[in-house]
Amino acid sequence: MVVRDFYEILDLPKDATQDDIKRAYRKLAKKYHPDLNPNDSEAEQSFKEVNAAYEILSNQDKRSRYDRYGHAGIDPQAGGGDFGGFGDIFDDLFGGFGGFGGRSSGRRSGPVRGADIQQGVTLEFKEAVFGVEKEVQLRRYETCSSCDGTGAKPGTEKTTCTKCHGSGEVRYAQQTPFGQFVQVGVCDQCDGAGEIIEEKCETCHGSGKEIKTRKINVNIPAGVDSDSVMTVRGEGHSGEKGGPPGDLYLYISVKEDPVFTRKGVNIYVTVPISFAQATLGSEIEIPTLEGTETYTIPAGTPSHSRFKLKNKGVANVRGLGKGDLIFTVEVIIPKDITDKQRELLLDYSKGMGESYKAPEKKGFFKKVKDVFQ
Known part of the structure; x- marks a missing residue:
C-alpha cells in the first residue's frame, strides 16, 4: 500500500495557511464526493485520501x-x-x-x-x-x-x-x-x-x-x-x-498462470489423455515449471485420476525444500469420428458383451407427437 504525501493530495505547499487548507479541502471533497461520482471506485478512494489529509493538516x-x-x-x-x-x-x-x-x-x-x-x-x-x-x-x-x-x-x-x-x-x-x-x-x-x-x-x-x-x-x-x-x-x-x-x-x-494453479508450494495442472491411453496405459508428457517430463500411467486409469511428481513444485521461500507437482488426467471423448473408427468401437462394444443400440433420430413432428402421447 502506497501512502501519499498529505500536502500532495491537497495540492498545497508545506507553508499553506489554514484557510488555504480549508479551501483546497472543500474544492476536492466536492470534486470526488461519492454522490457526484456514483460507482466510481477511484473517486471514492480519492475522497477518502482527501478526508484523511484534511483531518491531519487542519x-x-x-x-x-x-x-x-x-x-x-x-x-x-x-x-x-x-x-x-x-x-x-x-x-x-x-x-x-x-x-x-x-x-x-x-x-x-x-x-x-x-x-x-x-x-x-x-x-x-x-x-x-x-x-x-x-x-x-x-x-x-x-x-x-x-x-x-x-x-x-x-x-x-x-x-x-x-x-x-x-x-x-x-x-x-x-x-x-x-x-x-x-x-x-x-x-x-x-x-x-x-x-x-x-x-x-x-x-x-x-x-x-x-x-x-x-x-x-x-x-x-x-x-x-x-x-x-x-x-x-x-x-x-x-x-x-x-x-x-x-x-x-x-x-x-x-498474477495467475493459464496452465498452472498454485497452492502454497504445490503446483496443480490438468493433462488431457485419450480413451485408448486411459484404457491401455501409456507414456504421456507432463508440463512442469522447468519444461516437460515423461510419466507412465497404468492401464485402466479412470478420468480425473491424480498423480504426483515429487519436488517439482515451488521452492520454499525460507529454503526448506520444494513442493510437488500434482497433475490430474482427464479423458477426452471425441465428438467427431470416422466411419472406420465407429466400426472399431462397435466391435469393441460387442466384444465387451454390450448390447449397443444407436440412438433413434427423430424428426420435428415425431418429437411433437411423442410429447402429446
Whole structure:
C-alpha cells in the first residue's frame, strides 16, 4: 500500500495557511464526493485520501508532528517510535508534574529513525516461482539538497528559541490545594525544536526534507506468493538528526498462470489423455515449471485420476525444500469420428458383451407427437 504525501493530495505547499487548507479541502471533497461520482471506485478512494489529509493538516498539533516526522508521527501503531507509545500517555497524565519523577516531554536531542514506506508490487507467475530482480519506483522524503536538512535558507542560520532557551520545553506552574506543581510541556514557540528558523529554505519550506522519486532494484527471492511481505532495509524515509532511514515494505501480488494453479508450494495442472491411453496405459508428457517430463500411467486409469511428481513444485521461500507437482488426467471423448473408427468401437462394444443400440433420430413432428402421447 502506497501512502501519499498529505500536502500532495491537497495540492498545497508545506507553508499553506489554514484557510488555504480549508479551501483546497472543500474544492476536492466536492470534486470526488461519492454522490457526484456514483460507482466510481477511484473517486471514492480519492475522497477518502482527501478526508484523511484534511483531518491531519487542519489540526495544528497533528500537522506539526506530520511536518517533522512524516506518517510515522501520526501513526498510532508506531509503538516505540516518536509518538503513540505508552510512555507518552503516561507523560500526558503524570510525567510533567514535579514530585512524580516523570520524564520530560520536550524535544528529542538524539538521532531519530526515519518512517517506513509501504508499497505494492505485482509479479508474473514465474517471476514469483523462480525469483526476479525487480525495478521499484517509490517516492520518499530525503534530506533537503538545498539546506542539507537544516530547514534554513542557504546562507542563513537558525537562532536559539528565546522562550525555551534551546531546551525545547517550557515549565508551567500550577497552584493546587496540595501545593504548587510544575508541568513540563513542549515549547509552543519552536514546537520543541529549541531553534527558530528566521528564513526558511525555499526548497523544503523549513522542514529539512524534500520528496524525491527514486527507482531501486530489488532482488525478490524464489517462492514468494500473493500476500507475501518483503522488507528492504534502509530504503524508507530519511531519518532526523543523523538517524538511520526507515525500511521499505513490499506487499507482493502474483498474477495467475493459464496452465498452472498454485497452492502454497504445490503446483496443480490438468493433462488431457485419450480413451485408448486411459484404457491401455501409456507414456504421456507432463508440463512442469522447468519444461516437460515423461510419466507412465497404468492401464485402466479412470478420468480425473491424480498423480504426483515429487519436488517439482515451488521452492520454499525460507529454503526448506520444494513442493510437488500434482497433475490430474482427464479423458477426452471425441465428438467427431470416422466411419472406420465407429466400426472399431462397435466391435469393441460387442466384444465387451454390450448390447449397443444407436440412438433413434427423430424428426420435428415425431418429437411433437411423442410429447402429446
